[in-house]
Amino acid sequence: MKSTQLGEFEELVLLIIGALGDDAYSISIKNEFKTKTGRNPSIGALHSAFNRLEKKGFLKSEEGGATSERGGRRKRYYTLTAFGRKALDYAYELRSSLYQTLPNINLANE
Secondary structure, eight states, X not given: OTTOXXXXXXXXXXXXXXXXXXXXXXXXXXXHHHHHHSOOOOHHHHHHHHHHHHHHTXXXXXXXXXXXXXXXXXXXXXXXXXXXXXXXXXXXXXXXXXXXTSOOOOGGGO
C-alpha cells in the first residue's frame, strides 16, 4: 500500500486518537499516551506528529467552542480519517503476518 508508512510514534498517536473518539484533543491524547505506554511525550512532539499526520491525510482536525475554563481558548479536536484507518489496518496486517513467521521458541527452558 503506497503512502501509508507509519513510524511507531505516529502509529501510536493514530491508535490513541481512534480510541479516544470525540474526546481526542492534545491533553487527552498526551494523557492516554502516558497511561497506555508509560512514555510521556512533549506537547511539541505530539503537535509535530499531528501536523505530519494531517498533511498525509491520516487525520483531520477542527476547533471546538471556546470555554471560560480555558480562558476563552478553543480546543483542537483530532479525528482519524478513513485513509488513517486504512494505514493502521495495513500496519496491523503487516506486523501480524511478520509475527506469524517467527519460529516457536520454548521459553520455559530459558
